[in-house]
Structure formats: structure tokens, C-alpha cells
Amino acid sequence: MIRDLELAxxxxxILHHADKEGVFGIGLMAELARHGYGIGPGTLYPTLAKLEKGGFLTCxxxxxxxxxxxxxxxxxKGRALLNNMRAKLKELYQEVIEEQ
Amino acid sequence: MIRDLELAxxxxxILHHADKEGVFGIGLMAELARHGYGIGPGTLYPTLAKLEKGGFLTCxxxxxxxxxxxxxxxxxKGRALLNNMRAKLKELYQEVIEEQ
DNA sequence: TTTTACAATATCGTATTCCGATATTATCAT
DNA sequence: ATGATAATATCGGAATACGATATTGTAAAA
Structure with a gap:
């Protein structure tokens, strides 16, 4: 119910980092943990596989x-998605954080 | 694979609007559509019910x-979640948008 | 060469979620 | 009562989450 927010x-x-440099499973887990996010291998590896299958990442x-x-x-294709999400993120930020 | 990003x-x-004023299903659908988000009744109503069941909204x-x-x-409890997400949103914004 | 240790990735099964299509409920006008 | 409309609720197949466990690959030790 709540978890999916973090997952998103x-x-x-992941897309952002994969845009700057090559990323791999365990390295990402550590990086994300540093940012306060928890994700285990049982979730991360299938996620990476799906992103690859969807054409957003290459391996x-x-x-x-x-x-x-x-x-x-x-x-x-992945960069297009990332930019799309960046735009939505910006809009959400303006609505939910700036104008309260 | 991608849809869950929008859903988050x-x-x-939803939480943000429910913090400012009372919200209801169809009204939300229209509001969200104005922001470029698509969500149908078969997703929205169960979502609202789950948020209520989880103690984040009252009805x-x-x-x-x-x-x-x-x-x-x-x-x-819902406001606590919202503030938590606001903090994460802020961090994500700074990393993904500001510092590129 | 085998063995051991370890890092990294992959898989399994149960529970949960998504969501279009359809059904149900509530209200007012005729 | 009946019909029209707005709003909410439900159904079922497909997809997802994730802890626990298994598998693969590499290099140093025996």
C-alpha cells in the first residue's frame, strides 16, 4: 500500500544512475541504502530484468x-522515460512542496 | 513496468489534496486528468478503500x-506518510533534476 | 588440480495489486 | 412509480513484490 511509493x-x-554510468545489482543496493531506501535482491534483480526486457536498459x-x-x-527509450518522469516529478514538486 | 511510477x-x-480539503472519487479523477494523469474507477476506488483501511484517510x-x-x-497517520514522501520527493528532486 | 570462500545474480511461491468492464446504489425530475 | 444520471463498488485474469533459497563465476588456499 505504501511500499510502491518507495519503489517508484x-x-x-535507477534510471538516473544508469544514465550517468553503468550500474549493477549489488552496487545499486548499496547506493540506494545510502539514500535511505531498502530493496532486496528478490526485488531488484527482477526489476532490472524487466527494465531491460522493456527496452529501457541494456545489459x-x-x-x-x-x-x-x-x-x-x-x-x-529509457532516457525518454526518465525525462518524462523528470517533468512529472517537477510538476509534483511544485504542487506538493512549493505551494503549500 | 512503467505504470506504477505514475500510480505512485x-x-x-491524492494524499496532498485530501490534506487540503475533502476529496471524492470522480472529483479526483477529473482533477488528476487535468494534471495529465489517467486513472479509471477500477483502480481509483480500490485505492481509496485501501488508503482508508490502512488508516491514512477517513471517509x-x-x-x-x-x-x-x-x-x-x-x-x-496519512499526514505523516505525506510528509515522509515529501522529504523523499525533495531529495529525489535535488538529485535527479537540480544536479545534472 | 581440487577445494574453499565469497561476490553477484537468478529463481520460487504466496500474497497482493492493476484495471477495463460491468454491476450496484442513490438522488432528483417527470 | 419510472427513467435518467452521477457516484461508487465488484470481478477476474494478468502482472508484481519480496524473503528465502539456489545457482553461477572468480580467485586464493590446500
Missing amino acids: FIKIH AARTVEHKQRKYYHITP | FIKIH AARTVEHKQRKYYHITP
Whole structure:
């Protein structure tokens, strides 16, 4: 009932980070935890897979620091979604925070 | 995959409006449509019922303009949630919009 | 070469949610 | 009473959430 609100914010975070640099599962979990968001592997990995399947992210396996990771990057379609959400976020911010 | 992002924003909208004044189903649908959000009765009414059940909104039936409506108002618990989401929204805004 | 340890990703099952279409309820005018 | 309209409620198939568990890949130790 409430959780989905956080999850939505988490997804926007993911798109935003995937726009700036490659992101991978565990790294994201740590980054999100730093921001006060909790998400476990059972939710995050299927989410990344769905974002890839939907064409918003691309995936490339790479070995870094002796660890096999799947790095995700944003696609043009993903960037379009992100920009769309940015616009909605801006509007929501203005209504819910600025004008009270 | 994407829809839930909009839905989260819609729920925050609902809480925000229910904080300012009484809101009811169809009125909300029109208001949200004005903001570019689409939500049908099959989603909105269960959502309102769940928010009430969760203790975030209270409900009072009233007859206005010859129409029987169920007006929802925010509760202290709902306001706490709203403020929590406001804080997260602010943080997200700063990260995703301001600092690019 | 096997084994061990560890990091990273993937899957499973139950409970919950979404939402278009349809049904139900309430009110007033005729 | 009857009809018209506004508002709310319900149904069912498809999709999602997520803790717990399993699987895969890498490198150092035995």
C-alpha cells in the first residue's frame, strides 16, 4: 500500500544512475541504502530484468575487480522515460512542496 | 513496468489534496486528468478503500449538489506518510533534476 | 588440480495489486 | 412509480513484490 511509493522512487533513481554510468545489482543496493531506501535482491534483480526486457536498459556482463557483474546502461527509450518522469516529478514538486 | 511510477505520483497527489480539503472519487479523477494523469474507477476506488483501511484517510458520506458522495480526509497517520514522501520527493528532486 | 570462500545474480511461491468492464446504489425530475 | 444520471463498488485474469533459497563465476588456499 505504501511500499510502491518507495519503489517508484527507486526506479527513477535507477534510471538516473544508469544514465550517468553503468550500474549493477549489488552496487545499486548499496547506493540506494545510502539514500535511505531498502530493496532486496528478490526485488531488484527482477526489476532490472524487466527494465531491460522493456527496452529501457541494456545489459553487458563484465569482470571487474575479479567479480563478474552485469552492468546496465540506459537506452534512448529509457532516457525518454526518465525525462518524462523528470517533468512529472517537477510538476509534483511544485504542487506538493512549493505551494503549500 | 512503467505504470506504477505514475500510480505512485497519483497517490501522493491524492494524499496532498485530501490534506487540503475533502476529496471524492470522480472529483479526483477529473482533477488528476487535468494534471495529465489517467486513472479509471477500477483502480481509483480500490485505492481509496485501501488508503482508508490502512488508516491514512477517513471517509464520510455526504450529499452534495443532489449527489451522494464519499468524501475522504487525511488522518494524522496519512499526514505523516505525506510528509515522509515529501522529504523523499525533495531529495529525489535535488538529485535527479537540480544536479545534472 | 581440487577445494574453499565469497561476490553477484537468478529463481520460487504466496500474497497482493492493476484495471477495463460491468454491476450496484442513490438522488432528483417527470 | 419510472427513467435518467452521477457516484461508487465488484470481478477476474494478468502482472508484481519480496524473503528465502539456489545457482553461477572468480580467485586464493590446500
